[in-house]
Amino acid sequence: MTTTTAVQGPPLTLPIAQLTDSAVDFAAPDGWEQALRLGAFLLPVPADLDVEPGLRLCRNFYLDPDGGPDDRYRGHRTRGHAASKLGYEDRPDQVEQLQIESIHWDKYFPEDVTGLLQRMRELTLNALNSCLAASGVPERDWDRVTGGARQDTGWCYTTVNHYRAGLSRDHGIVEHTDSGFITVIYADQQGYEILDGERWRPVEVPPRHFVVNLGDAAEILTKHLPRAAGAVIHRVPPRPAPVANGDRSSFTVYMGPRMDMMLYQYGTNGVLGEYQGFRDYSVEKSKKLGYEFHSRI
Numbered sequence: 457m458t459t460t461t462a463v464q465g466p467p468l469t470l471p472i473a474q475l476t477d478s479a480v481d482f483a484a485p486d487g488w489e490q491a492l493r494l495g496a497f498l499l500p501v502p503a504d505l506d507v508e509p510g511l512r513l514c515r516n517f518y519l520d521p522d523g524g525p526d527d528r529y530r531g532h533r534t535r536g537h538a539a540s541k542l543g544y545e546d547r548p549d550q551v552e553q554l555q556i557e558s559i560h561w562d563k564y565f566p567e568d569v570t571g572l573l574q575r576m577r578e579l580t581l582n583a584l585n586s587c588l589a590a591s592g593v594p595e596r597d598w599d600r601v602t603g604g605a606r607q608d609t610g611w612c613y614t615t616v617n618h619y620r621a622g623l624s625r626d627h628g629i630v631e632h633t634d635s636g637f638i639t640v641i642y643a644d645q646q647g648y649e650i651l652d653g654e655r656w657r658p659v660e661v662p663p664r665h666f667v668v669n670l671g672d673a674a675e676i677l678t679k680h681l682p683r684a685a686g687a688v689i690h691r692v693p694p695r696p697a698p699v700a701n702g703d704r705s706s707f708t709v710y711m712g713p714r715m716d717m718m719l720y721q722y723g724t725n726g727v728l729g730e731y732q733g734f735r736d737y738s739v740e741k742s743k744k745l746g747y748e749f750h751s752r753i
C-alpha cells in the first residue's frame with residue numbers, strides 16, 4: 457500500500473443501498489457495479505434501530521467507573537477481557553479501541569449494546585450474502601468460504617473506536633484495508649475517507665447511515681470473477697484540538713474468516729481453490745504494515 461503520492465480530492469458520494477428483509481440491493485442499475493468496484497457503500501440504519509447504546513459505549517468504555525449511571529459501559533481499559541482474543545488496545549494513532557467477538561458480547565456489554573450489535577450482526581450477514589451473490593459467488597460455496605457466517609461459526613467481532621482529539625498524533629486511524637469480508641460502521645461525525653485512485657476523498661455520510669466496507673478476504677475471493685469486489689483503502693485523518701465536542705466515536709461489526717481457516721479464491725477457470733491460511737496472511741500483512749499482530753491469536 458503506497459499512498460505517498462496521494463493528494464486530497466473532492467468529497468465522494470457513495471452508492472446508497474436499501475435493506476429489505478434479508479438482503480441489500482440498489483435502486484440504481486449500476487449500484488452494485490459501483491459498490492463492488494469501490495469496495496464501499498452506504499446503508500440506511502433501520503428506522504426501529506436505536507444506535508445510542510453503541511455511542512454511549514464509545515463515549516464511556518475507556519473511563520473508570522465512578523458510581524454513576526454509565527458504569528455498566530465503563531472500565532474496559534483495565535478489564536483484561538480474559539475470554540476474548542482481542543480486547544482493549546491503545547493504538548499509535550489517535551484511536552483507542554475495544555474489540556470483542558460476538559460470542560462474548562453478552563459477557564462484557566450491557567443488554568442494550570448486545571441487542572444493538574446483534575441486530576447489526578444480522579444486517580452485516582445479509583449485506584455479506586448480497587455482496588457474495590452480486591459478485592457471482594455461488595450460494596453452495598458461501599458456508600465454505602466464510603467459515604459458516606450464516607451459522608455464526610465464522611469470525612465476527614465489534615470494534616469500538618474512541619478518536620482522541622486532544623492527542624496530537626499523525627492519524628485518527630492510519631490508512632488500511634480491513635482484513636475480513638465486510639465491516640459495517642456507524643460514526644457520530646464525518647471523518648471517514650477513501651483512497652480513490654490517487655486521491656483521498658472524504659465520504660459524506662448522511663445522518664443515520666452505516667458505511668459498509670469490503671475487505672481483503674472478499675477481494676482475494678472474487679479477484680478473477682467478472683464482478684470482482686475491491687478492498688477499500690480507508691483512513692480517518694487526525695482531529696485537531698481544541699475543538700468543541702472534538703472526540704469522535706464509531707463502532708463497527710466485522711465479519712471475516714476464522715484464523716484457523718484458509719482464504720479462498722476462484723481461479724480464472726472459475727474453480728474455487730485454497731489461497732493462503734488466514735492467520736499466515738494476517739501475520740504477513742502486519743509485518744508489511746509495521747504493526748504488532750494480536751498477541752493472543
Ligand SMILES: O=C(O)CCC(=O)C(=O)O
Pocket residue numbers: 615617629634639641643647648690692705706708
Ligand atoms: O471510524 C471509522 O469511520 C472507521 C473505522 C475503521 O476503519 C475500523 O475500525 O476499521
Ligand SMILES: [Fe+2]
Pocket residue numbers: 632633634639690
Ligand atoms: Fe477499517
